[in-house]
Amino acid sequence: MSLTPIIHIPYLMFFAINVAHLLIKIFMALSPLTLNLKSTNKPLYMIVGNRDLSNNSLNGPLPDFLIQLRSLKVLNVGKNNLTGLVPSGLLERSKRGSLLLSVDDNHDLCMKESCKKKKSFVALIASLSALLVILLLLLGFWIFKKRKVLMSSNSKREGSKASKHQIFSHAEILNITENFKTIIGEGGFGKVYIGILQDQTQVAVKRLSPSSMQGYKEFQSEAQLLTIVHHKNLVSLIGYCDEGEIKALIYEYMANGNLQQHLLGGNSNILKWNDRLNIAIDAAYGIDYMHNGIKPPIVHRDLKPSNILLDEKMHAKIADFGLSRVFGNEIDSHISTRPAGTFGYLDPECQRTGNISKRNDVYSFGIILFVLMTGRQAIERVDGESIHILEWVSPIIEGGDIKKVIDPRLKGEFHINSAWKVVEIAMSCILQIAAERPDISQILAGLNECLSLEMVQKNNGRERSIVEMPSVCVELESYPSAR
Numbered sequence: 001m002s003l004t005p006i007i008h009i010p011y012l013m014f015f016a017i018n019v020a021h022l023l024i025k026i027f028m029a030l031s032p033l034t035l036n037l038k039s040t041n042k043p044l045y046m047i048v049g050n051r052d053l054s055n056n057s058l059n060g061p062l063p064d065f066l067i068q069l070r071s072l073k074v075l076n077v078g079k080n081n082l083t084g085l086v087p088s089g090l091l092e093r094s095k096r097g098s099l100l101l102s103v104d105d106n107h108d109l110c111m112k113e114s115c116k117k118k119k120s121f122v123a124l125i126a127s128l129s130a131l132l133v134i135l136l137l138l139l140g141f142w143i144f145k146k147r148k149v150l151m152s153s154n155s156k157r158e159g160s161k162a163s164k165h166q167i168f169s170h171a172e173i174l175n176i177t178e179n180f181k182t183i184i185g186e187g188g189f190g191k192v193y194i195g196i197l198q199d200q201t202q203v204a205v206k207r208l209s210p211s212s213m214q215g216y217k218e219f220q221s222e223a224q225l226l227t228i229v230h231h232k233n234l235v236s237l238i239g240y241c242d243e244g245e246i247k248a249l250i251y252e253y254m255a256n257g258n259l260q261q262h263l264l265g266g267n268s269n270i271l272k273w274n275d276r277l278n279i280a281i282d283a284a285y286g287i288d289y290m291h292n293g294i295k296p297p298i299v300h301r302d303l304k305p306s307n308i309l310l311d312e313k314m315h316a317k318i319a320d321f322g323l324s325r326v327f328g329n330e331i332d333s334h335i336s337t338r339p340a341g342t343f344g345y346l347d348p349e350c351q352r353t354g355n356i357s358k359r360n361d362v363y364s365f366g367i368i369l370f371v372l373m374t375g376r377q378a379i380e381r382v383d384g385e386s387i388h389i390l391e392w393v394s395p396i397i398e399g400g401d402i403k404k405v406i407d408p409r410l411k412g413e414f415h416i417n418s419a420w421k422v423v424e425i426a427m428s429c430i431l432q433i434a435a436e437r438p439d440i441s442q443i444l445a446g447l448n449e450c451l452s453l454e455m456v457q458k459n460n461g462r463e464r465s466i467v468e469m470p471s472v473c474v475e476l477e478s479y480p481s482a483r
């Protein structure tokens, strides 16, 4: 049976308090206190005579000077709290019959010397038990500390076991992907394959093309770092492979693919307005965690609908966070062949100044919001010309006709107020001066408000027929031209 200090310590403390209490009582009994007359407040010498002092809340030992009071014929101090030894002179006088002495009902008052010895013995036992209690407490504390150290070293060991599991060999990668059998997508870093781990968990294996890794030395440490970042709205990095030229990232599998396919890929299931709001909110939670939930914060630098993945319940998670760190970029390393960010979503200020900040992600998120609302690509080719979504949407917003802004495939199934609110939020995200853009936490709060607006109006069962234009006080000159 193991001694569980957490349970025993309060019990031991209770015991120690009791022993301490007992010790104090004994100490008081043995110390030469003076008589204290609580009920009368008079000094004892004034009231002695033939009086009855019984039941008077007297405490302390009987003072020796009482022996000197020859006129004292009757002394009744019964039913008090007197302590110590009755002076021998008083006992002798009582024996001789010159004093009628009554000391009954004083629990701690002794008539003989042996009683005092007994008390010293009790005091000794009490001190020893108090010492024992202190020793037990110290032992309990020591065991508690030892268990804590043991537990933390166990968890460290488990952690190192886990981190071992995160490193996959090339053979393991071949095994889990069945020799790279099924491709689920392809991006700038290389192809993405479906994989199944030993415990039957489905994963997505991103095999990195050697060109995307050119000049980058810290793949392992950066990938290792990303495996410890977990949030319900971030696609988790389960592990990585780093065997010479062979490099791969193993991610949790997202059954419903990316947002781009659902929104723009000719998917017959049109995302409803509420679904779009929920996806925007999920994504904002993920970004908020990257920006404000971890230290040092992670700036994604490549936010776009194809990096927002959807699980089997259509919950959205941000993919490829931290990849700009894993791969470096031309601003940081001057070597990478791959520019950070994607045209259409890339913050023009970042392009111009090269400064990287959270507000670059906020800009990209603003474009994502416009893509979500309109169902249009960030850059579309019209009559052989590339048109950026902001060039297309801004004049319509200025015209105040929200129904022309929102994806026509929704067939008007959205609420005007919540739609305007999303427009307002999106406009604030793409402000020319990065410092004037809101933090993602404010954007998140705004989007949650939109969802509640939507819910309230749905519950009221009334559609607003009058189109109200909210205060969209945003400079519209700032949108970039298509690249």
Ligand SMILES: Nc1ncnc2c1ncn2[C@@H]1O[C@H](COP(=O)(O)OP(=O)(O)OP(=O)(O)O)[C@@H](O)[C@H]1O
Pocket (backbone or CB within 6 Å): 184, 185, 186, 187, 188, 189, 190, 191, 192, 204, 206, 235, 251, 252, 253, 254, 255, 257, 258, 302, 306, 307, 309, 319, 320, 342
């Ligand atoms: N964890 C995953 N679960 C399911 N599908 C995934 C996962 N990761 C990636 N994919 C699919 O693979 C596709 C390619 O992903 P990848 O990140 O390589 O490129 P991308 O994000 O589309 O573009 P880019 O390389 O420009 O960032 C994604 O669009 C997505 O459809």
Ligand SMILES: [Mg+2]
Pocket (backbone or CB within 6 Å): 187, 306, 307, 319, 320
């Ligand atoms: Mg991606």
